[in-house]
Amino acid sequence: MTTPLHRALQALERFNATHPWDHNAHYHRWIVRQLPRRFGSALDVGCGSGDLARRLARRARTVCGIDSDPGITARARELTPAAAPVTFVTADALTEFPAGSYDVITCVAVLHHLPSAEALALFRRHLAPGGTLVVLGVARAATPYDFLLSAVAAPLNALMGWARNRGRTAPRPVSMTTTTRPAEESFPDIVRQARAVLPGARLRRRLFWRYTLVWRNR
Structure with missing residues (x-):
């Protein structure tokens, strides 16, 4: 027999499925704010359908987006x-x-x-002197703070989906058509690794099951 909590979670999952929104695209404006007003070359790793790469192109001389999925890179070209x-x-x-x-x-x-x-380490080797690396990542919930942040994010996630879709049922955005897998490393794991490879990197937990990393190659 299902519990009231289980039924509530199922209802929330169904609601989110009919009012989807892109958690990654939510942070694109924030990502761009970490960058210079103008710069030469940019590389977007895991570009998906190219939304962020096209946004970077407003400031960059050239942008290259890479993704391992040939179908999604073809779609990115069509949309650009x-x-x-x-x-x-x-x-x-x-x-x-x-x-x-x-x-x-x-x-x-x-x-x-x-x-x-x-x-x-690979990103560091390919980042030009004075360049900026920005990572939006996904980490496994492992600490009490992680679970508290998830509890806060769950109702906000539903509200965001409702507001962005203006209360209407909507298909999944093109940028969400690729599959992902759960993260295995926790945020503290990422922090330890990042600071060993990128001294001075700034990392922060974010809402909607994300974290950010910013490092400048000074």
Whole structure:
């Protein structure tokens, strides 16, 4: 027999499924605010349908978006105006990382799919002097604060879905068509690894089951 709490959670899950919204895109404006007003080259790792890459192109001379899913990179190209200084490449983030250095590297909801310390070291090697790395990540809830933040986020998540869809049932956004897997590392795990690889990195837990990492290659 199901409990009232279980039934409530099922109802909330059904509500969220009919009023979906993109938690990652919610932070795109914040990501851009961490960057210079103008910069040369940018790399978006795990670009998905290209929403963030197109936003970066408003400030960058050139933007490259990479994703391991050929279907989603094809969709990103379809959604991007021909005149935009953006290219999309199907590539593995670790074994086929684009050569060269970049003034900006962004990585949204991808780090938990990779060996995080190895990936962060790779980003550091390809970040130009003076460049900025911004990561929006997903971590496993492990501490009392994590669970408290999740409890706060759950009703806010439903309210955001309702407001963004103006109370109407809506399909999943194109940017949410790719699958993801649960994070295995906790936020404290990420903090330890990041500070070992990126001295001075700033990390912070965020609402809606995310954290942010900002590092400048001074």
